[in-house]
Amino acid sequence: MKLVGRIPVEPLDDERMTNIERRIVAGAADAAVRPAQAPRRHVGFAMAALAALITGVIGWQLGGGTEPATVAGDSLPIKINTEAERATLDIGDAVIQSDPDTAFVVTRPAGGVLVAMTRGKVELEVGKRGDRAALVVRAGDTDVIVVGTHFSVDYGDGTGEVDVRVTEGVVKVVRQQQEVRVAAGQAWQSRRGRLALADVGGPDGPRAATQAGTELRAPRPQPADTTDGATDPTGPVAAIAPANTQRGSGFEIDMTTAPDLLHGRTSQVPDGRVPSGARTGSGSSNGATSGSGAMGPRTVTEDPKDPMRDIKKLIRGQHVEPALDVGKIAAQAIGEYHTIIREQDGEAESRAFYSIAVTQHLQLGRNADALNTLDGYFRRFAQGKRYSDYQPALWLRVRVLCLQKIDDRCRAAAYRYSHEVSGTPAAAIAERITLTE
Amino acid sequence: MTAAAYVEDVLLVDRCLTGEPAATRELFRRHRARVHACLFRVLGTNRDMDDLLQEAFLQVFQSLRGWRAEASLATWVDRVSVRVAYRYLSQRGRRVQTEVLVDDEAAPSFEVGPGARRQLARDGVKRLYAVLDELSPAARLAFTLHEIDGRTLAETASLVGSTVTATKLRVWRARNKIEAAAANDPVLSEFLEPRGADVIPFDDSKEAP
Numbered sequence: 001m002k003l004v005g006r007i008p009v010e011p012l013d014d015e016r017m018t019n020i021e022r023r024i025v026a027g028a029a030d031a032a033v034r035p036a037q038a039p040r041r042h043v044g045f046a047m048a049a050l051a052a053l054i055t056g057v058i059g060w061q062l063g064g065g066t067e068p069a070t071v072a073g074d075s076l077p078i079k080i081n082t083e084a085e086r087a088t089l090d091i092g093d094a095v096i097q098s099d100p101d102t103a104f105v106v107t108r109p110a111g112g113v114l115v116a117m118t119r120g121k122v123e124l125e126v127g128k129r130g131d132r133a134a135l136v137v138r139a140g141d142t143d144v145i146v147v148g149t150h151f152s153v154d155y156g157d158g159t160g161e162v163d164v165r166v167t168e169g170v171v172k173v174v175r176q177q178q179e180v181r182v183a184a185g186q187a188w189q190s191r192r193g194r195l196a197l198a199d200v201g202g203p204d205g206p207r208a209a210t211q212a213g214t215e216l217r218a219p220r221p222q223p224a225d226t227t228d229g230a231t232d233p234t235g236p237v238a239a240i241a242p243a244n245t246q247r248g249s250g251f252e253i254d255m256t257t258a259p260d261l262l263h264g265r266t267s268q269v270p271d272g273r274v275p276s277g278a279r280t281g282s283g284s285s286n287g288a289t290s291g292s293g294a295m296g297p298r299t300v301t302e303d304p305k306d307p308m309r310d311i312k313k314l315i316r317g318q319h320v321e322p323a324l325d326v327g328k329i330a331a332q333a334i335g336e337y338h339t340i341i342r343e344q345d346g347e348a349e350s351r352a353f354y355s356i357a358v359t360q361h362l363q364l365g366r367n368a369d370a371l372n373t374l375d376g377y378f379r380r381f382a383q384g385k386r387y388s389d390y391q392p393a394l395w396l397r398v399r400v401l402c403l404q405k406i407d408d409r410c411r412a413a414a415y416r417y418s419h420e421v422s423g424t425p426a427a428a429i430a431e432r433i434t435l436t437e
Numbered sequence: 438m439t440a441a442a443y444v445e446d447v448l449l450v451d452r453c454l455t456g457e458p459a460a461t462r463e464l465f466r467r468h469r470a471r472v473h474a475c476l477f478r479v480l481g482t483n484r485d486m487d488d489l490l491q492e493a494f495l496q497v498f499q500s501l502r503g504w505r506a507e508a509s510l511a512t513w514v515d516r517v518s519v520r521v522a523y524r525y526l527s528q529r530g531r532r533v534q535t536e537v538l539v540d541d542e543a544a545p546s547f548e549v550g551p552g553a554r555r556q557l558a559r560d561g562v563k564r565l566y567a568v569l570d571e572l573s574p575a576a577r578l579a580f581t582l583h584e585i586d587g588r589t590l591a592e593t594a595s596l597v598g599s600t601v602t603a604t605k606l607r608v609w610r611a612r613n614k615i616e617a618a619a620a621n622d623p624v625l626s627e628f629l630e631p632r633g634a635d636v637i638p639f640d641d642s643k644e645a646p
Binding site for chain 1: 447453456458461462465466469473474477478482486487490491494495498499505506508558562565584585586587591594595598600601602629
């Protein structure tokens with residue numbers, strides 16, 4: 001059966017083609033004027049959602065809550081109580097690493113994230129939040145408001161000093177109606193205020209010695225449950241208050257039987273199960289980074305239930321050409337790369353362009369930005385094969401897309417890679433990606 | 438695709454995105470023949486062809502901002518067109534060909550001249566598309582893009598947003614179905630596997646030697 005070329009196309013006559021062309025030109029101009037008009041039915045959904053949100057907020061306010069007005073009633077609390085091990089929680093917007101003997105509750109008030117600590121120490125990697133509501137870490141009377149950064153909050157035993165250390169980006173610390181901005185390389189302590197990180201003994205600080213510890217501490221008694229676990233930083237934690245585990249729509253995560261959700265990022269977390277749906281908000285469904293790309297380096301997250309786990313493991317294992325080393329932290333390095341792009345061209349410009357994408361993906365976890373940068377790279381270096389970073393850029397695109405989700409965009413990127421690069425392990429992986437269902 | 442063509446595409450798209458009518462016209466003229474051919478081979482003779490061609494290009498221009506320059510513009514335009522064809526097939530309940538076939542009662546004779554053979558070829562095409570009407574939209578797309586439009590399996594898979602394996606399977610099933618239909622239809626059978634040495638197209642502008 002050979003049919004190629006045997007069925008000639010009946011041509012459209014000139015008049016019909018001209019008519020079509022005229023309508024298309026008019027339609028395209030119209031589309032350019034109104035590029036993103038949503039269908040009317042979406043307005044209905046949006047109105048319904050808005051009404052529900054307003055109802056929730058009003059209802060909560062009438063309920064006599066004392067939290068800020070941004071806290072809506074639909075928050076889903078995740079309670080964490082780590083006992084002997086460090087643990088990592090990927091909530092989509094942020095990766096929260098907690099020390100042993102740490103307790104906190106994560107809620108999602110109106111698109112934001114509230115990490116309310118009871119005790120212990122957490123370290124967060126948070127991507128740029130853009131227009132979304134803030135991510136706040138609450139330790140007693142201190143709020144640490146995040147713009148997009150990497151930092152830690154140490155609340156000790158839950159009664160004393162709060163110690164904030166910022167290793168990347170900027171946070172705002174609000175306490176007793178006073179606001180302090182704490183930037184990378186700085187720390188803030190509730191007793192001493194803002195000071196240089198070096199003055200407080202580096203990012204690990206005085207609790208570093210206990211971080212690696214494996215001793216079991218006896219669970220301490222907790223204050224009684226109050227009104228709503230979603231916003232109650234002192235609420236009971238499953239591991240230590242089993243009588244109070246049923247809390248409306250919330251989740252309870254007992255870190256003594258660590259959930260899958262937390263597994264994979266650190267080998268120190270024991271196996272266990274997590275209630276379905278424990279991932280909140282915009283967390284990605286496959287355990288990889290969310291589509292917004294507004295996160296830290298979460299691409300190492302594995303979801304054991306992900307059918308694409310094996311292929312993602314292969315992707316992660318593949319070498320990624322590192323960024324140009326300019327001896328600076330990520331945010332400053334990107335500024336340096338921009339300078340190189342402005343002032344140089346050719347190989348150096350290509351290298352800097354690629355380095356921005358790598359930094360955004362691997363160090364900052366800003367995958368959407370990394371993809372935009374790569375798009376810019378491919379547009380800018382149409383003759384990119386001449387530069388040494390062209391193939392690494394192609395692979396980086398596969399990596400960024402496919403670790404998020406094995407979908408059409410991922411397959412298209414892999415397809416392109418496998419057609420432009422052959423005979424390498426990465427090409428074999430790309431080929432395999434294109435064959436996945 | 439050459440680097441120059443790629444740059445040309447990028448520049449053209451940038452101009453289109455500013456709403457420049459000349460650029461819109463140029464993009465349409467560059468791709469219209471290929472898109473039309475693709476739609477024609479997938480759908481066959483179709484009274485909605487004008488609308489479909491227009492719809493395909495309107496879709497292209499509406500989503501032009503989404504072209505990420507990872508594939509060539511032509512490939513991307515083809516993908517949009519295939520999606521339009523798919524939607525059309527799905528909405529029409531697979532029944533696309535509505536033209537009346539030749540009378541089956543008249544036993545065809547294959548020992549005839551070039552003119553009659555061209556007529557047989559026309560009838561063969563009609564019967565082929567009648568069988569294609571019975572296929573699922575996905576199978577029809579896979580088969581027509583690969584077997585009629587001459588695209589590779591990988592390219593076809595990319596266009597329909599499926600894997601190569603699934604596409605191959607669809608093509609194979611479609612081929613089986615067509616061969617089964619051909620077993621009971623001498624006109625279709627003759628069209629698929631012509632007995633003469635020369636395959637004569639039914640394009641009247643080409644005279645047989």
